[in-house]
Amino acid sequence: MTIQTSSTNVSMQQLSAQGKFWWVMGGVLSLLLLASAIGWWLHRRAAPDKREVIDNLNMRIRAWWVMVAVLCGCFLLGRVTTLVFFAMASFFALREFTTLTPTRRGDHLPLVVCFYLAIPLQYWLIGADWYGLFAICIPVYGFLLLPALTAFTGDIENFLERSTKIQWGLMLTVYCISYAPAVMLLHIPGYEGQSLLLMLYLLLVVQISDVLQYVFGKLFGKHKLAPKVSPSKTIEGLVGGGLSATAIGTALWWITPFSPLGSAGMSLIIVVSGFLGGLALSAVKRSLGAKDWGTMIEGHGGILDRLDSVCFAAPIFFHVVRYAYA
Amino acid sequence: MITSTLLVGLVRALVGAHGRWIGCAPSSAQRIYFANHSSHLDTLALWAALPAKLRTGTRPVAARDYWGHGGIRGFVADHGFRAVYLDRDASTRDGDPLQPLMDALDAGDSLIIFPEGTRSQEALPQAFRSGLFHLAQRYPKVELVAVYLDTLHRSMPKGSLLPVPLTCTVRFGRCLQWRAGEDKAIFLDRARSAVVELA
Numbered sequence: 001m002t003i004q005t006s007s008t009n010v011s012m013q014q015l016s017a018q019g020k021f022w023w024v025m026g027g028v029l030s031l032l033l034l035a036s037a038i039g040w041w042l043h044r045r046a047a048p049d050k051r052e053v054i055d056n057l058n059m060r061i062r063a064w065w066v067m068v069a070v071l072c073g074c075f076l077l078g079r080v081t082t083l084v085f086f087a088m089a090s091f092f093a094l095r096e097f098t099t100l101t102p103t104r105r106g107d108h109l110p111l112v113v114c115f116y117l118a119i120p121l122q123y124w125l126i127g128a129d130w131y132g133l134f135a136i137c138i139p140v141y142g143f144l145l146l147p148a149l150t151a152f153t154g155d156i157e158n159f160l161e162r163s164t165k166i167q168w169g170l171m172l173t174v175y176c177i178s179y180a181p182a183v184m185l186l187h188i189p190g191y192e193g194q195s196l197l198l199m200l201y202l203l204l205v206v207q208i209s210d211v212l213q214y215v216f217g218k219l220f221g222k223h224k225l226a227p228k229v230s231p232s233k234t235i236e237g238l239v240g241g242g243l244s245a246t247a248i249g250t251a252l253w254w255i256t257p258f259s260p261l262g263s264a265g266m267s268l269i270i271v272v273s274g275f276l277g278g279l280a281l282s283a284v285k286r287s288l289g290a291k292d293w294g295t296m297i298e299g300h301g302g303i304l305d306r307l308d309s310v311c312f313a314a315p316i317f318f319h320v321v322r323y324a325y326a
Numbered sequence: 327m328i329t330s331t332l333l334v335g336l337v338r339a340l341v342g343a344h345g346r347w348i349g350c351a352p353s354s355a356q357r358i359y360f361a362n363h364s365s366h367l368d369t370l371a372l373w374a375a376l377p378a379k380l381r382t383g384t385r386p387v388a389a390r391d392y393w394g395h396g397g398i399r400g401f402v403a404d405h406g407f408r409a410v411y412l413d414r415d416a417s418t419r420d421g422d423p424l425q426p427l428m429d430a431l432d433a434g435d436s437l438i439i440f441p442e443g444t445r446s447q448e449a450l451p452q453a454f455r456s457g458l459f460h461l462a463q464r465y466p467k468v469e470l471v472a473v474y475l476d477t478l479h480r481s482m483p484k485g486s487l488l489p490v491p492l493t494c495t496v497r498f499g500r501c502l503q504w505r506a507g508e509d510k511a512i513f514l515d516r517a518r519s520a521v522v523e524l525a
Contacts, residue, residue, distance in 0.1 A: 095493060096493065098492055099477060103480050103490075105447070108483060108486050108490060112486075115491055116488065
């Protein structure tokens with residue numbers, strides 16, 4: 001992809017990381033402005049009793065503004081800020097998960113360890129560039145330590161269920177989400193110093209896929225995919241939204257170390273795993289008896305409602321890239 | 327002032343403490359908020375859930391044996407939420423234990439009290455002690471507002487040092503009044519039900 005400037009052909013691929021970032025952000029911001037304008041217009045036009053769907057759409061657009069602001073902050077302020085932002089996201093996501101999960105007195109100590117030890121440690125390991133421990137800390141040491149701590153308290157009622165819930169919460173909200181900024185751990189030859197762009201790529205494709213699946217589903221959706229788990233997911237939404245998101249991801253190949261074809265493959269992987277994440281987490285949520293992760297705060301979905309697809313897409317994307325490119 | 331702001335920020339980050347006004351609206355009328363008591367965070371959560379304007383004129387009643395020993399806790403109680411101290415130990419206090427509360431009410435402040443007297447491990451409150459009754463009798467014009475704090479018993483159960491972050495909702499229920507001649511037990515039971523119905 002090339003653009004014309006007054007005198008020369010500047011290949012987009014040769015731009016600096018900063019330059020690429022602001023080109024993409026410029027596009028995203030224009031889209032968001034357009035989306036906000038449309039949302040505002042729809043809200044004004046709709047009858048007050050039919051505003052529910054539109055207000056939900058506007059809520060999503062607002063969440064996007066927040067995410068874009070956070071991403072800009074990451075780029076302007078660097079890797080430490082990025083890690084702090086994501087650590088906070090993990091913190092609030094785990095708080096949401098724990099709130100919906102029934103816990104007992106005996107779960108207090110393992111939960112304290114999750115919040116005050118596991119979160120800082122996991123993100124510190126990324127900052128310290130310690131891939132080996134980053135990858136196994138929670139799934140190996142955490143997996144074994146947490147139930148042992150629960151056992152110490154002597155409360156054996158529903159022990160397996162309780163341990164499982166804590167493990168799931170920690171894996172999803174801390175381990176999996178931390179894989180998004182962990183792309184900074186990838187040292188790809190010829191792509192040094194640009195790893196935050198890879199994070200931008202991942203998050204953009206995941207979120208655009210979410211939005212387009214939602215939009216395609218609302219416009220053309222007829223066949224429900226899994227009505228019990230997630231009534232809003234349709235085959236038309238998945239195919240239409242997924243393919244469009246893959247196309248957009250492919251068109252963004254110039255911010256990645258991938259070829260256009262490679263970028264198409266990566267986008268497809270992100271879209272499919274993101275979809276599976278949304279589906280699986282929706283099932284988890286419903287088995288906990290809630291419709292939204294954030295039902296606690298009226299009018300807002302929870303942070304996990306926005307990050308559910310990232311939970312699955314980030315680790316898979318990371319390991320595929322690491323295997324194929326790093 | 328800065329202490330209060332920081333304190334509210336910390337409480338929001340740890341336990342959310344979002345207020346939901348179900349039975350009444352926020353008002354600057356003089357009030358006594360009474361709630362179920364299951365953790366040391368209750369005082370802070372209820373106080374933080376109030377709109378900033380009401381917070382400055384609302385003082386939580388805090389047990390002297392827990393909050394009154396200086397240190398970080400004492401600093402938070404004195405400069406953060408301006409505690410009204412209550413002596414729970416009958417052997418060390420002299421005079422009416424409710425006197426500091428009445429002084430605060432006479433000065434025009436609103437109060438936050440936990441009529442169970444001590445923390446319970448359960449989601450539903452235990453029987454109420456009589457302090458609320460005496461205050462209701464002596465201050466018939468003060469509105470008594472029932473409040474229910476959910477999930478906090480899981481956040482910081484008895485015997486734990488650190489709170490587990492959870493989203494707690496603070497539900498404000500209806501206003502209550504002592505009916506002239508109403509028996510103590512009946513009134514306290516009515517007050518407790520007003521809290522229970524929010525659970």
